[in-house]
Amino acid sequence: MRRSSQTMIHKPPPLTVAKVLETFRRIAKESGKNSKEKKKNHVRALLVAACDCEPKYLIRLLLKDKLRIGLSELSLLEALACAAAYAEKHSVSCGSFQSDLSKAVDVLKGVHSMVPVYERIVPALLDGGVWNLADTCSFSLGIPCEPMLSAPAKSVSEIVNRYHGIEYTCEYKYDGIRAQIHCMDDGSIRIFSRKLECCTNQYPDVILAVKRLKRVPVKSCVLDCEIVGYDSEQMKILPLQKLMTRGRKGVHVDNIKINACIFAFDLLYLNGQSLLQEQLKIRRKLLKDSFEVETGILQFATALDSSNLDEIQVFLDKAVNASCEGLVIKTLSVDAAYEPGKAKWVKLKKDYLESMWDSLDLVPIGAYFGKGRRTAFYGTFLLACYDPDKEEFQTVTKAGTGFSEEVLKEHCQILSSKMIPKPKPYYRHISGKTTPDVWFEPSEVWEVKAGGLTISPVYCAGSDILNSNKGFSLRNPTLIRPREDKSPEQATTSKQIAEMYFRQWQGNPHMPPDDEEINS
DNA sequence: AGTGCCTGCCC
C-alpha cells in the first residue's frame, strides 16, 4: 500500500460521499476468482484518495457492523428526529421544544421498527413531517417489520404473579428459525428472517405450503411463525442443527432433504389491513380462520390459556418433552397489541430454571485474549471435561460470559499463575480450530450451565463415543460459579456428557444421524 | 477435487 501511494504521480480527486458509497457497493459485488485481490484494490484506492481524518472513518466503516464510534442506528434516528423537529419548530406550539424533541424521537423509533427502510421514512418525513409520520409511513405488505421479542423470566411463579388477574396464553417455544411471511395480493410470497433478511429463496417448500393452506378469503396477509425441521416419517420435530443443514442458495423443492414445518403464532396483516394494533385474542382468531392446518406442514403453535401455576408447570414440561425450548407467555387482551421490536412477550426456557438446566463442571485449560473492554484480560476460556478411562481432558466449549468484570479479573489472575508453555500431553483438542492463546495447568473447576448439548465438529469431548470425527459441545454456555470443592479429575466426564446429549432427545425417537450413533 | 479458512447468518 505504501509503495503504491509513493509511486503515485497525480493525487486522486478528493473523496465524495457518493464515490465512497459507490466503491463500497463495488466491493460488495466483487466475487469469484481473485475477488479478494480486487476488493483489496478498491480499499487501497479509497485510502490513497483519503486525507485528514478520512482514513480513520473509512477503516471504521469497513470494520463491519458499526462505525465503532458510538454512533448506532438509534443515534441516527435521533438525529433525523431532531432535524425534523427543528425544521417544524414553528408549526407546533404545544409544550416545550425539549418535549417535542423527545416525542419526535419516539415517533421515529416507532416508525422505524415498523418500516425499517430509510428510503421510505425520509421521503415521508419530508413530505408530511414528523407529526404525521406514523400515518404517512406505516407497516405495509412486502416490507418486514421488526419481530416482537420476548424477555426471559426465571420461574413459572414470576409469570403467575406478573399477570395476576389478566388473561394470557402460554405457547410452545419452538426451536427453529423465526420467519415473517408476507402473502402478497398477486399471490406471491416473501419470507423474512428475524433480522429482516429476505430468505424467500431458501424455503420453496414453505412457500408452497403457505399457498396451499391459505384459505380462499385471504387475499393478502402477514404471518409470524417459527420454521422448524420436521421428520415426516416419525412425525417429530428435528433439532435446529438439522434444519440448518439445508441449502441456502439455489434451493429447489425436489432436492430438499430436511423438511420444514411452519408453526404459526401470529397474524400481523390481513386483506389490506394492518392488525398490529389489534389484541392478540383477535389476531389469533383471524390467524386460525385464515389457514388450514396440516400436520408436519403448517400448524399453529400449541397453546394453553391458563393462569394456574401447576397447569403451566406441567405444560412447560410437555413443551420440553416435545423438543421445544420452553414457553412464550403473551397477554391476550390487556396490553396485547403487536409491538415491533419490543420485548413485551415473556419467554420461559428450561435453561433459565435452575431445576431444569443442564449443568456441567469443567476445567479451564486455556484462554484467549479479550477485545474492547476486555483488552488486557482473557476474554474467553477453553473448557474441558475429563475422561477417567483415558485419563485425559477433552475440550467441550469456550466460555466468555456469566462473570462480572471483577470476577473475570480474579479468574485471570489465578489462572495466569498456572500458565504453561505447551498443552499437556493429556489434553485432547482439535489443533488449529480451537487453539487458545495460552494454556493452563489443570487446577480450577467451574460450573457451567448450558441450554442444551450439540454435536460438534471442533470439540472432542466424548468423541470416541461417536462414530464420526465429532465430539459434544454446549449451546449457550454460561459460567455459574467456581467449584472449589472439586479437583479437575472430578470434573464432569465425557460419558456423562454423552448421556446428557441422548437424554435431551428422549421422548423424541429421532436420534442423531446414522453416522453419529453410539459406537458399539 | 479436496482441504482449510473466513464471513455472514441462524440460534
Add this chain to the structure above:
DNA sequence: ATTCTGC
C-alpha cells in the same frame, strides 16, 4: 443466543 454494565 446470554450476560453484564452504564445510563
Add this chain to the structure above:
DNA sequence: GCAGAATGGGCAGGCACT
C-alpha cells in the same frame, strides 16, 4: 428498563491453496 458491547455453537457458501 434499555441499549451497547463483551462473549457462546454451528451451519452453508465462497475463496485460496494444494
